[in-house]
Amino acid sequence: AQSVAQPEDQVNVAEGNPLTVKCTYSVSGNPYLFWYVQYPNRGLQFLLKYITGDNLVKGSYGFEAEFNKSQTSFHLKKPSALVSDSALYFCAVRDTHGNNRLAFGKGNQVVVIP
Amino acid sequence: DGGITQSPKYLFRKEGQNVTLSCEQNLNHDAMYWYRQDPGQGLRLIYYSQIVNDFQKGDIAEGYSVSREKKESFPLTVTSAQKNPTAFYLCASSPRTVYGYTFGSGTRLTVV
Numbered sequence: 470a471q472s473v474a475q476p477e478d479q480v481n482v483a484e485g486n487p488l489t490v491k492c493t494y495s496v497s498g499n500p501y502l503f504w505y506v507q508y509p510n511r512g513l514q515f516l517l518k519y520i521t522g523d524n525l526v527k528g529s530y531g532f533e534a535e536f537n538k539s540q541t542s543f544h545l546k547k548p549s550a551l552v553s554d555s556a557l558y559f560c561a562v563r564d565t566h567g568n569n570r571l572a573f574g575k576g577n578q579v580v581v582i583p
Numbered sequence: 584d585g586g587i588t589q590s591p592k593y594l595f596r597k598e599g600q601n602v603t604l605s606c607e608q609n610l611n612h613d614a615m616y617w618y619r620q621d622p623g624q625g626l627r628l629i630y631y632s633q634i635v636n637d638f639q640k641g642d643i644a645e646g647y648s649v650s651r652e653k654k655e656s657f658p659l660t661v662t663s664a665q666k667n668p669t670a671f672y673l674c675a676s677s678p679r680t681v682y683g684y685t686f687g688s689g690t691r692l693t694v695v
Contacts, residue, residue, distance in 0.1 A: 478623075503683040512589075512673055512686035559626070561683065569614055569633065569679055575625035 475574035488550040492560035589687035606674035615657035
């Protein structure tokens with residue numbers, strides 16, 4: 470079964486500094502990878518996805534993520550963090566074999582300090 | 584606008600009562616999902632449905648029930664058998680392809 474690990478519970482970063490949120494995955498076939506963001510008392514919003522092709526994926530709000538097959542990672546990055554980026558971030562993976570279910574990580578709380 | 588709507592946004596339940604959370608989508612998606620979110624535990628899958636009139640248990644189905652009589656609708660009933668129902672509930676939908684999910688805005692259920 471597919472799974473995702475987000476090793477850090479919380480990421481603190483100063484406004485204007487680079488932001489990285491880590492994600493590693495495990496699947497039996499080729500992965501489809503996703504990042505979502507959640508603001509308090511709201512649903513999850515889609516940021517970006519990797520299906521195939523270029524390993525560097527660009528998404529919404531200036532975020533990007535790099536797919537690394539050898540390290541089974543899909544880290545989310547933003548060159549310059551904003552206070553408004555403070556939120557809960559979820560990584561998810563979907564296996565190309567079997568069912569259509571997404572497996573979610575536990576989420577990372579990002580706090581951008583003014 | 585296409586989207587997925589959950590109602591109500593806030594729900595209060597007395598102990599021993601059943602309550603039903605609504606989830607409606609007009610995206611023409613085949614699959615629908617219910618998740619429970621508790622602080623520090625991420626998202627846990629309750630039930631999911633790939634097509635109309637069919638659904639499967641997720642990881643924490645005990646104390647919950649669902650139906651899928653229409654493609655657009657996937658209501659979740661929290662029964663009195665669910666011992667700790669206070670949580671944030673999220674509904675999602677997806678096409679039966681490689682795409683991700685579209686989420687509703689959630690329902691916060693509190694037992695009083």
